[in-house]
Amino acid sequence: MAVATLGLLAIIAVQILYKTEVDTIGFETWRPVVYAYMLWGVAIGIGQVLTRGEDGQRALFLLPALLFTIAMVIFPTLFGFYIALTDWNLSSITGRKFNGLDNFWQMLADPYYRNALFNMVLYVLAVLVEYAIAFGLALLLNAQIRARKFFRVVFLMPLMLSPVAVSWMVGKSIMEYRFGPAATLARYLGWENPAFFSDPITARISIMVLDAWTFIPFMMIMLLAGLQAMSREVLEAARVDGATPWQTFWQVTFPLMLPVSVTAVILRIIFKLKLADIIITVTSGGPGGATDSVSSFIYREYRDRSNVGYGTMLAMAYLVIIVVFVTWLLKFANRFVRNVN
């Protein structure tokens, strides 16, 4: 036991030594520190088992995931907060320069960032429409139909497909102005100038449609599971009492589905907040930044100017905003579900 603890301490000491040595002598890369961390994790595991017996064996279940997540999330996030305060252009020779809150003030004055945040609000609101469609599809699949399995597989398909490939083939090809079938159809229906991505509002809607196409199946499947778990007696009772299908839906099905709906919508919103790849590939933010999500804006900010410092500041501000927002959302949803039931 003592040996294990000693070894553990020794490895920690070695690790600290590495870190100080990097400053003074300088390793080629920081990779030794990564290996040291892994060894240290193993040592902790062995130490736990040896010193605490059965309890240690239990702790061993949790340790790998915990150590992994801490190394991969906590440390980079803290590091991120540090680089957010620097002026660091990766392609220039001068390296990083500490510049305090300059990035922060620059961010507050950045109209494109504010626009991207505003777009996120719009994109998140679009989830409600997606929810309505997904609910409708779930009801359809839950109805007494033939070939249910076939339709379920088909409806699930869009979720499986790579958003990048989809945004090329749908966003850039089917919705192409001159020859795309969607444009042809729009012309046929009387829209004379079907340019899906040239004016800001249409472009935003097109992005929402593309994103909805990919993710509606996700909500649909969750809602379908909810519908199938619902007890038949309640519906039966409603019918015996003479309720029309419309009344049954609004007074029985919908309230009973509320918890599942809330889970589905919240998960969907969380995914929506990460929206980037479709925008990057289809419009790359255009026209004039009108369709930018925060993620795609930061991506371009880095690609165009390779300024890590400013990009990270934007990302960190975004992180703070969505943590506050999601916490509020969870609280609100909890209270909402409790109030209705």
Next chain:
Amino acid sequence: MSVQTTDYTASEIRSPASFVANRVFIYGALAFWAFICLFPIYWTITTSFKTAVDVTQGHLIPFVDFQPDWKGWRSLGLSPDSIFRTSTVRDEFLKRFMNSVITSVGASSLAIVIGSLAAYGLTRYRYHFAWFKNEDISFFFLSQLILPPVVLALPFLVLYREVGLLDTRIGLILLYTLMVLPIVIWIMRDQFNSIPVELEEAALVDGLTIWGAFFRIVMPIALPGMVAAFILAMVLCWNEYFFAALLTSTDAKTIPVMVASQTGSQGINWWSMAALATAAIAPLAVIGIALERYLIMGMTAGAVK
């Protein structure tokens, strides 16, 4: 899934006419949405057999509107006449394809291993790490889900440069593991909760250790859940674009990045683009059709109590 919850005999009795109208509406809506889901796939596959003229004129139906041509697939070195010749494009494509396979399988496996262990521990034992209890630890893992990739992307860019993991598959695997870990833990926690504790208690009485009980008794029962989590993780990793675009350049580039970088100097070669997109979509489409049951199981875990 075979449970039928709506009862159409009742409405049938009410009035045959409205029953027929009802049927027509339901199947109409189903067919309409099936068309919306399938048309882009159809378009992608047919476009890969078109020549330039067919693309710009928006031809739709092969053999009627246009003569299929292997042009798109030839440009990837995958058409019948070019498949046995050496082709740099094909090598490039296969390399990207293998990168995608290795990173997504690697990351999913790693996430399944450490995720299932953690989920099992969290459902069976009580932990205290400093002031953290089980609920706090679970919340810590699940809260990773809201972390947007963009927050980690730039710090990781810098860190990976320092550690020499930039543009490597290992680097991508680690990040993807992190990305899918909360989902795996979510699914597996649900799965382990549904297994009665008595099974393990019996195993412990019979002289197995905690870990022995886990591997011999619990794992086999939880296998379907693991498959479900694995497939869902695979799908997410295979389609991931953001990290791959930022953190890889020549060696570890994955299929989505290759798809996204297909613009040539003379505009887009739609036929080769479509062939590439088809190749990027095909593996998951096959998985989706064959293992749909597990996918649904993974997505609905914990949704319905």
